[in-house]
Amino acid sequence: MQQAPNEARGLVWLASYPKSGNTWMRAFLTNYQRNSDKPADINHLDNGPIASARELFDDEVGVEASDLTLDEIDRLRPLVYTQYARSMETLEFLKIHDAYTLTSRGEPMIPPQATHATLYILRNPLDVAISYSHHSHCTIDQSIQFMADDDHSLVGSKRRLNNQLRQILLTWSGHVLSWVDAPNMKVHVVRYEDMKKDPFAAFGAVVRVVGLPYDEERLRKAIEFSSFDTLKKQEQEHGFREKMPMAESFFREGKSGGWRAKLTAEQVQAVVSAHAAVMRRFGYLDETGSPV
Amino acid sequence: MPDQPPYAYTAFGLNIQSEIPLPGLLPGAPPVALDATPVWVRQGETPTSLAQPQFSGVLYQTSEGEFLLTLENIARYWVRNGQEVIVQTFPNADEAAVTLFLLGSAFAALLHQRGVLALHSSGIVIERSGEKQAVLFAGRSGAGKSTLAAAFHQRGYPLLADDKCAIVLQDGRPIVYPGYPHLRLWQDAAKKLAVDTEALPPVRADLEKFSLPVEEQFHAAPLPLRAVYLLNTHNALEIEMTPVSGMNKFRQLLQNTFRQRFLDGLGMRPAHFQLASGVAKHVRVVRISRPMHPFLLDELADQILHDLEGSHAASAQ
Known part of the structure; x- marks a missing residue:
């Protein structure tokens, strides 16, 4: 296929708190880019696994992260992404769950100059709490606590080696604000609920923002090929390698508003009181402060 | 291990002569040598970058026959022609860390240079x-x-x-x-x-x-x-x-x-x-x-x- 002379290239971040629709977005983008006659295999989506993958770091740096301290690793990560972005000849999408933080040197871990665009995928924290508990194999009360814990991180153990680097998440609110208000980063916010309610508008906007050629038929097809039912069916038939070992499945219900049936009034209250300001800002609370 | 440098060690069938002690390496000559050319590990000055790097990674540079690796607060390693590693240790460096990256990435480059x-x-x-x-x-x-x-x-x-x-x-x-x-x-x-x-x-x-x-x-x-x-x-x-x-x-x-x-x-x-x-x-x-x-x-x-x-x-x- 002939490439347009001014086709966009560079690194596009797919940033989100875990269980907020990131994989759905990756599935959509892969299907849109491939423009194939059948859905893309969820186990072979484009553009690498995740920004925190240990091997991405090791390859770019030249020594292994497993011989470095957590602080040294974080200080090198901006250089890793700068180096990684330098080699890109097309658009590359990279999923990331880290919050947008500064290293101990005061540099952003995700350098704006290495960034072509950023999509921040956001989901109602009341639903995230449920999904995150299934994913992490913990109770909903625990996941609510994690989401309110400023020190929460993924794979932060110093005693063992994981295939990913430590990812600082901050609180759920802290995570959202760290990205959407990051200086010098043009961040396009996509709400999970809008991807559900009006996929054509939500994904259409994404296509334009990242600089892919806009094509309605392609858009329709990519939305269908990345629908929740298609993804879930693929997982049931062939498994999904990004599922956590203890979780029953990765694609579970794919619903918005599941919290109404699953959370107790106390749990709703705990989430709302911890995250009211951010929830209000992104339309998850009405004027009276009640969840929408 | 002799108590005067150079210390003699072996790994990968190589005869390693080192000006610094390398705890954790097998002392002495290899029972069966890979080849006759020894490897020298020396302490000394290293360039801050290679004259004409073919490639620059985050912490390293490479060119034909040369490899340079810099770890802040630890050491810089200059690996040449599969025969020599020059180590410039930075002030207050943790000795274990200096050895760790020497035996890790610096020796990997050395083996590559030797065609192993x-x-x-x-x-x-x-x-x-x-x-x-x-x-x-x-x-x-x-x-x-x-x-x-x-x-x-x-x-x-x-x-x-x-x-x-x-x-x-x-x-x-x-x-x-x-x-x-x-x-x-x-x-x-x-x-x-x-x-x-x-x-x-x-x-x-x-x-x-x-x-x-x-x-x-x-x-x-x-x-x-x-x-x-x-x-x-x-x-x-x-x-x-x-x-x-x-x-x-x-x-x-x-x-x-x-x-x-x-x-x-x-x-x-x-x-x-x-x-x-x-x-x-x-x-x-x-x-x-x-x-x-x-x-x-x-x-x-x-x-x-x-x-x-x-x-x-x-x-x-």
């Missing part, structure tokens, strides 16, 4: 009808190479190398030269193996990763390569073993070459291709997917022994 296949793998020795052979466990950082090699060592199989092995072709056959006589284990891996880390030195300050010296049952001489097991993890609960054949064997050897990104800038890619394709012809390669948790360490060791048994029977027919 440095496989990212740990190795053990199996014996069959009186003949000793090398079996390697390859994989990315965190795949379980050291843990598995340690489990075999506990079962009485001699250790050949941890983390990287040197492979060369001799009379067309792949031969493995031994690495360092220690196993590097994370705290939780040590616990799995019932190894007490209390008295063990950490590989460097601030890391809960320990160096377990292997004084007994370390095999110091080269051996023919029998098989390479590629370690991967998956989220299923079983161990899967899949033999790799044809071109894929070659591809896997490339992918599992230690710090293979260094090869291009060093101008060693073509030689490495040739070596890897020669090795691929004569080695059994099996891909293993194991659950991340639990590791299934004993089952895995049993299945590997079973596979070696079976493949031996098959090749004998």
Whole structure:
């Protein structure tokens, strides 16, 4: 296929708190880019696994992260992404769950100059709490606590080696604000609920923002090929390698508003009181402060 | 170890003369040398960057015959022509860390410069009808190479190398030269193996990763390569073993070459291709997917022994 002379290239971040629709977005983008006659295999989506993958770091740096301290690793990560972005000849999408933080040197871990665009995928924290508990194999009360814990991180153990680097998440609110208000980063916010309610508008906007050629038929097809039912069916038939070992499945219900049936009034209250300001800002609370 | 420099050590069949003590290396000359040219480890000034780098990574630069690696607050390493490593230690550096990166990436570059296949793998020795052979466990950082090699060592199989092995072709056959006589284990891996880390030195300050010296049952001489097991993890609960054949064997050897990104800038890619394709012809390669948790360490060791048994029977027919 002939490439347009001014086709966009560079690194596009797919940033989100875990269980907020990131994989759905990756599935959509892969299907849109491939423009194939059948859905893309969820186990072979484009553009690498995740920004925190240990091997991405090791390859770019030249020594292994497993011989470095957590602080040294974080200080090198901006250089890793700068180096990684330098080699890109097309658009590359990279999923990331880290919050947008500064290293101990005061540099952003995700350098704006290495960034072509950023999509921040956001989901109602009341639903995230449920999904995150299934994913992490913990109770909903625990996941609510994690989401309110400023020190929460993924794979932060110093005693063992994981295939990913430590990812600082901050609180759920802290995570959202760290990205959407990051200086010098043009961040396009996509709400999970809008991807559900009006996929054509939500994904259409994404296509334009990242600089892919806009094509309605392609858009329709990519939305269908990345629908929740298609993804879930693929997982049931062939498994999904990004599922956590203890979780029953990765694609579970794919619903918005599941919290109404699953959370107790106390749990709703705990989430709302911890995250009211951010929830209000992104339309998850009405004027009276009640969840929408 | 003589108490005056240069200190003499051996690893990968090389004769290493060092101005600095390198604890953890086997002292003396190699029982069977890979070649006659010694390696010098010297202390001295290093350039801050190479004159004409072919490639610049985050912490390293490469050009033909030259490699430069800089670790802030630790040391800079200048590796030249497969014969010399000049180490410039930075003020107040942790000595263990200086040695760690010397024996890690700097020596990997040195092996590349010498045209040796440095496989990212740990190795053990199996014996069959009186003949000793090398079996390697390859994989990315965190795949379980050291843990598995340690489990075999506990079962009485001699250790050949941890983390990287040197492979060369001799009379067309792949031969493995031994690495360092220690196993590097994370705290939780040590616990799995019932190894007490209390008295063990950490590989460097601030890391809960320990160096377990292997004084007994370390095999110091080269051996023919029998098989390479590629370690991967998956989220299923079983161990899967899949033999790799044809071109894929070659591809896997490339992918599992230690710090293979260094090869291009060093101008060693073509030689490495040739070596890897020669090795691929004569080695059994099996891909293993194991659950991340639990590791299934004993089952895995049993299945590997079973596979070696079976493949031996098959090749004998």
